Amino acid sequence: MNPTCGRCSKAVYPTEKVNCLDKYWHKGCFSCEVCKMALSMNNYKGFDKRPYCSMHYPKTSFTIVTDTPENLRLKQQSMLNSQALYKEEFEKNKGKGFSVVTDTPEMQRLKKTQDQISDIKYHEDFEKSRVRSDAPPPENRQDEPSSQEATHPPAMAPSGEKQDYQALYSYTAAEADEVSLQEGDLIRDVEPIDEGWVFGSNQRTGQRGMLPANYVRPV
Structure with missing residues (x-):
């Protein structure tokens, strides 16, 4: 017994049969649900087991998840996990310089200031070591700045x-x-x-x- 067409419900013979979307169709009945444009196996789009052309394919939207107590609990747990991860990264990177959260001019200025302070400290340490190596004996020294001044x-x-x-x-x-x-x-x-x-x-x-x-x- 020949199956019936998904469009016209008439018998579909093997010479004109299209098997698609869990149904059988006459080649002429396999068309867009909206504009009736004839479709093939290469250009159809299926929705709810009905054929559509690209232009009239139903646009689906995301389903809004209801804020059930369980979903709210999962959302809160996810937020706590994110905060814990942020704190862990902050502690891990403490002392390694500023962490650029937002690349604003102020953050860039603060980072640059810290880099300059480190550079100055290097120069000061270098100058101290050079002064110590070139310093005359205690009895010949002139008045030197205190360590606090240096x-x-x-x-x-x-x-x-x-x-x-x-x-x-x-x-x-x-x-x-x-x-x-x-x-x-x-x-x-x-x-x-x-x-x-x-x-x-x-x-x-x-x-x-x-x-x-x-x-x-x-x-």
């Missing part, structure tokens, strides 16, 4: 007062609002901006902008 950056002028400074180290500007330095450069009209940064004009280059406070000293 390890602290030079005092800045009070906010609002301008002062001339000299570059202790070379520095390459990383932002458009910064000034590059070479060791020994004279910096005019220096104003404190915030912790670790000042504003001044490099007399050698004529550039005016921000520069790291630990790279200069008053003259």
Whole structure:
């Protein structure tokens, strides 16, 4: 007995049979449910065991999961797991530098300040070791700065007062609002901006902008 067509419910003979979507169809009945465009096995899209063309294929949407007590508990547990993982990563990376959560200009400035402090510390340690190796015997030494003076950056002028400074180290500007330095450069009209940064004009280059406070000293 011949099967019936999924469209017209009439008998489908072997010479005109299309077997698709768990049904049998006449070749002429295998068409889009909406526009009736004739389809083939290569271009049809099935939905709810009915054929459609690409244009009229039903658009499905995501099902909204109901906030049942069980789903709320799972959501809360997932949040707690995320917080625990964040804390673990934070503890693991503590002391390795700033963790860039959001790459904002402020975060970049803080990271740069820390890198500069580390660089200054390296220079200070290097200078100390060189001074110790070249130091004369105790009876011939001149007055030397205390260890406290050597390890602290030079005092800045009070906010609002301008002062001339000299570059202790070379520095390459990383932002458009910064000034590059070479060791020994004279910096005019220096104003404190915030912790670790000042504003001044490099007399050698004529550039005016921000520069790291630990790279200069008053003259």
